[in-house]
Amino acid sequence: MTGHTPRLSGSGMTLAYDKRVIAEELSVEIPDGSFTVIIGPNACGKSTLLRALARLLKPSAGTVLLDGRDVHSQPTRTVARTLGLLPQSSTAPDGITVAELVARGRYPHQSILRRWSATDERVVTESMEATGVADLADRHVDELSGGQRQRVWLAMALAQQTPLLLLDEPTTYLDIAHQIEVLDLCAELHERQGRTLVAVLHDLNHAARYATHLIAMRAGRIVGSGQPGDVLTAALVEDVFGLACRVIDDPETGTPLVVPAARRRSGVPHPAPAVP
Secondary structure (H helix, E strand, O other), X not given: OOOOOXXXXXXXXXXXXXXXXXXXXXEEEEOOXXXXXXXXXXXOOHHHHHXXXXXXXXXXXXXXXXXXXXXXXXXXXXXXXXXXXXXXXXXXXXXOEHHHHHHHHHHHHOOOOOOOOHXXXXXXXXXXXXXXXXXXXXXXXXXXXXXXXXXXXXXXHHHOOOOEEEEEOOOXXXXXXXXXXXXXXXXXXXXXXXXXXXXXXXXXXXXXXXXXXXXXXXXXXXXXXXXXXXXXXXXXXXXXXXXXXXEEEOOOOOOEEEEEOOOOOOOOOOOOOOOO
């Protein structure tokens, strides 16, 4: 831990759904200005941790601090101006258009004295353009493909213009080209606008390529954190995922590249099928 207190952190958290405990005594600090990616196997607590940081799940013990104050003690609108979220799965209201849904990202900035403005209009337009959905503005969200909907939800999160943006599996439903487009966009938000991003990703190589800070989880515990080159080792991948592999330098970026071990050597015949 550093001497500087980050804007977003959690301390001594017990995270549970009803009586099913997912994590205990979990503490985490999100470095300011980082692109932090959380990795780990299914059901290890990645999304649960993100939900706690996003104020969607209240720890049964411990606290989540946003700007030094318990996130649950702050007004919803105040939190929404600081922290945006792209959830893992979202359902749009029936009959809503893309432009109308993206415009909802501006609601935290509205008040009795401040109504819809030219700035709001510009931000909505820029958010749709940045995510490649501007040409879908008048389409109904429920008519779109899963990949298109995912980009619309991302546009809404961008329209909030929060300094902190949390993304739960933002590449879900996207083909490989659109996955890279979305992650490139996230990296651009991080680099050019200085936003702090926290994302849950399943693809280890995407995580290593885009993250500036990596958090590895297993069974509700953090088992590694730091720069991708320090965290993503062959030993950690085998320990956390049970996957034998080599970790080499990505020829494009120099970041860690996980290459799973071959299951069968070339030229070795498949075993004969079992006789019933």
